[in-house]
Amino acid sequence: MRTAHELTVENDGIADTMILTRSVSRAEVVREICAHLEPYQVGEKPITGETVIAKDLTIDSLAIMDMVMELEDRFDVSIPMSVIAEIHTVDQLADTIGDLRARA
Amino acid sequence: MGLFDRHAGLLDAYRDVRTTGYDPFQIRMERVLSPTKAIINGRETLLVGTNNYFGLTFDPSCMEAAIEAIRAEGTGTTGSRIANGSYSEHVALEKEIAEFYGKKHCMVFTTGYQANLGVISTLAGQGDFLLIDADSHASIYDACKMTQAEVVRFKHNDPSSLEARLRRLGDKPGNRVVVLEGIYSMLGDSAPLRAFVDVCKKYGAYVLIDEAHSLGALGEHGRGLCESTGVIDDCHFIVGTFSKTLGAIGGYCVSDDPDFDILRVTVRSYMFTASLPPSIVASVRQALRVVKARPELRRQLWDNVATLYDGLKAQGFTLGPEHGPVVGVHLPDRMTAIGFWRAMLDAGIYVNVAVPPATPNGVSLLRCSLCAVHTKEQLDHMVEVMTGIGRQFGVLPDKQLRAAGAR
Numbered sequence: 001m002r003t004a005h006e007l008t009v010e011n012d013g014i015a016d017t018m019i020l021t022r023s024v025s026r027a028e029v030v031r032e033i034c035a036h037l038e039p040y041q042v043g044e045k046p047i048t049g050e051t052v053i054a055k056d057l058t059i060d061s062l063a064i065m066d067m068v069m070e071l072e073d074r075f076d077v078s079i080p081m082s083v084i085a086e087i088h089t090v091d092q093l094a095d096t097i098g099d100l101r102a103r104a
Numbered sequence: 105m106g107l108f109d110r111h112a113g114l115l116d117a118y119r120d121v122r123t124t125g126y127d128p129f130q131i132r133m134e135r136v137l138s139p140t141k142a143i144i145n146g147r148e149t150l151l152v153g154t155n156n157y158f159g160l161t162f163d164p165s166c167m168e169a170a171i172e173a174i175r176a177e178g179t180g181t182t183g184s185r186i187a188n189g190s191y192s193e194h195v196a197l198e199k200e201i202a203e204f205y206g207k208k209h210c211m212v213f214t215t216g217y218q219a220n221l222g223v224i225s226t227l228a229g230q231g232d233f234l235l236i237d238a239d240s241h242a243s244i245y246d247a248c249k250m251t252q253a254e255v256v257r258f259k260h261n262d263p264s265s266l267e268a269r270l271r272r273l274g275d276k277p278g279n280r281v282v283v284l285e286g287i288y289s290m291l292g293d294s295a296p297l298r299a300f301v302d303v304c305k306k307y308g309a310y311v312l313i314d315e316a317h318s319l320g321a322l323g324e325h326g327r328g329l330c331e332s333t334g335v336i337d338d339c340h341f342i343v344g345t346f347s348k349t350l351g352a353i354g355g356y357c358v359s360d361d362p363d364f365d366i367l368r369v370t371v372r373s374y375m376f377t378a379s380l381p382p383s384i385v386a387s388v389r390q391a392l393r394v395v396k397a398r399p400e401l402r403r404q405l406w407d408n409v410a411t412l413y414d415g416l417k418a419q420g421f422t423l424g425p426e427h428g429p430v431v432g433v434h435l436p437d438r439m440t441a442i443g444f445w446r447a448m449l450d451a452g453i454y455v456n457v458a459v460p461p462a463t464p465n466g467v468s469l470l471r472c473s474l475c476a477v478h479t480k481e482q483l484d485h486m487v488e489v490m491t492g493i494g495r496q497f498g499v500l501p502d503k504q505l506r507a508a509g510a511r
Contacts, residue, residue: 062461069238069257073265078272080254104272 024075024101029094032074036067037090049091068093077101121442121459128445128457138162139351139475140482144454150482152412152472153455157429158320158401159477160351163394166387173386180381185212186369189379197385200392201356205327205342209364212356212385214377216316216345217243219355221250222373223343224283224312228253232279235269237261239290239464241314244283253281260288260464263299270307280309286318286329290463290471292428294318297333305338312341319395320349321429326395326402350391352384404476405429411480412472415487420500432458433470433490440497441468447493453486 034047040059041047051057053064068084071093077100087093108115121128126145135143139159140151160166173193183189194212202210213219224247228234232253236244239260248255259265270280282304287294297313304311315328323331328344330336340361346354357367368374380388395401409427417423422434435441438459445457448470456471463469474483494500 060461060466062464063466065257066238066465069259069265073268076268076272078256078269080256081248082255 024098026094026098029075029097030090032071033090033093036070047090049089049094051090052088053090053093054088071097075101077104117438120439126446126449128442131449131454136161138477140478142454144449147452149449150453150486152453152474152478152483152486154475155317155348155473156351156475157317157349157405157473158351158391158395159475160349160391160394163351163391165394166351166390169390170383170387173382177382179383181379183378184375185379186375191379191382191385193382193385193389194379197389198356200389202358204325204392204396205330205336205358207336207342207358208360208362210356210358211364211367211371211374212354212380213374214355214380215353216343216347216355217246218373218377219343219345219357220244220314221247222371223341223357223367224248224281225250226367226371227310227312227341228279228281231277232281233273233276234281234283235266235309236283237285237288237295239285239288240283241285241289241316244285244314253278261293261295263296263303266300267303267307270303270309273307280304280307282309282311284311284313286313286315286322287428287430289317289430290458290469291424291432292317292430293425294322294329294428297329297335301335301338310340311338312343313339315342315344316348317428317430319344320402321405324399326399346384346388346391349395350388352388352391354380354384354388401476405474408474408476408478408480408483411483412474412486415484416490419487419491419494421490421494429474431472431474433472435468435470435499438468440499441470444493444497444499445470447496448489451489451493453489 030049037047037053037057037059040057042056042058053059054061065084068079072078075097077097079096079100083096087096131144133142133144139156139161142149142151177191181189181191185194198210198212202208213222220243224244228251230252234248234251234253234255236248236255236257237260238257256269258269266282273280284295284297284300301311313330315330318328320326322329325331327336330339330342341357341359343355343357346352409429413423413427413431416433424432435444441457441459445455448455458469458471460466491500495502
């Protein structure tokens with residue numbers, strides 16, 4: 001929860017400058033996704049690349065789409081809804097963001 | 105795996121809801137007495153959740169028009185608009201709605217849902233881009249499932265979020281279609297339409313706006329948010345419904361596009377369903393005349409909005425962000441919302457209850473919608489009842505208990 005809170009504060013402060021135009025490491029993308037998912041963690045089970053977002057966590061489909069919107073703005077990519085529907089794990093989401101950034 | 109296993113989570117939630125004794129999704133109006141009163145569970149109940157903004161469901165002139173049409177042309181058309189279901193009256197209604205907006209073309213659909221579903225999924229096709237507000241109505245989301253276009257959501261009522269997504273498309277080929285709503289149905293907030301239109305112009309995007317909840321309510325002539333913000337000419341497609349202010353059922357889409365009529369042979373929800381029955385077409389035509397002739401209904405509606413919104417606000421309720429014909433009352437969670445809703449029904453007041461996943465951001469709401477013919481006494485009474493229940497449920501601070509605790 002603390003991480004999510006810090007993120008909000010951070011975003012409020014610098015707004016648009018938060019969009020990352022420099023190159024981003026995959027680890028950074030995964031870290032960001034995990035920070036968004038932390039509030040939905042079940043018990044002590046850690047969130048990893050293999051975590052199935054809709055199944056292993058308590059997040060509902062609408063909240064997933066809202067999280068994706070936040071990630072889109074953070075990494076300056078747009079992920080079409082049909083692509084979101086095919087994403088199941090944290091790794092797949094990180095790869096999608098990486099691919100879209102590489103193509104931009 | 106059983107057919108219903110995938111709904112296990114929803115079934116659990118639904119069971120929870122029903123433990124309260126009433127099922128809010130299967131409420132029966134035993135007898136509707138007027139736009140604002142019905143018998144529910146054997147008692148006379150005040151209706152404050154019917155989207156009946158002008159109260160025209162019982163307007164004598166609309167009722168007479170419908171009855172006359174049944175006598176003249178029967179109960180139904182038994183066919184689609186592209187077969188035997190286009191009567192002179194359907195065409196006349198389309199002409200009248202087009203004139204109402206000052207647009208060249210209009211298509212009438214059998215429901216508002218079908219208007220959005222068909223028009224949006226057909227306008228944006230393979231290679232195009234559909235950009236929708238995150239809080240869009242289910243009919244818009246369902247259109248997105250049917251289209252071959254790439255669909256991207258932007259943050260609710262946030263023109264800069266739309267702009268970022270249009271910018272990212274860069275010079276990719278393909279049309280950009282942006283879908284907005286005049287007034288959003290859950291919290292009653294309206295879109296910053298002018299700012300949205302400016303962004304769309306900058307990136308050459310088409311604008312489609314759904315005025316379902318704003319027809320009649322907004323604008324000098326009741327055309328909706330596109331009129332009150334002065335951007336009718338910049339809205340390429342305006343969609344709306346007959347099932348709210350106009351008191352019947354049906355949907356429409358108007359446009360100035362010279363090739364608009366091609367939609368009549370491409371939009372499947374128009375082609376493959378029976379057209380509106382003559383009685384509905386007749387009552388809608390009359391209701392549109394009433395909307396034009398009686399602007400005082402709009403003023404009455406907004407007076408009532410102010411009474412309810414300001415009354416609840418003053419008591420400490422958390423509401424939607426602005427005055428609107430829909431007043432959404434935030435409650436802390438789903439079960440509190442269901443319990444509150446049931447207590448209101450026991451007190452003789454019906455509103456809608458809206459809980460996740462049907463609501464944005466997982467909020468739980470009592471969704472109240474105002475009617476021009478509610479009286480101030482009815483609404484003052486409602487504020488009083490809701491304040492009492494709010495204290496019982498701990499949603500509002502209980503002043504007396506606090507005083508006792510302090511001693």
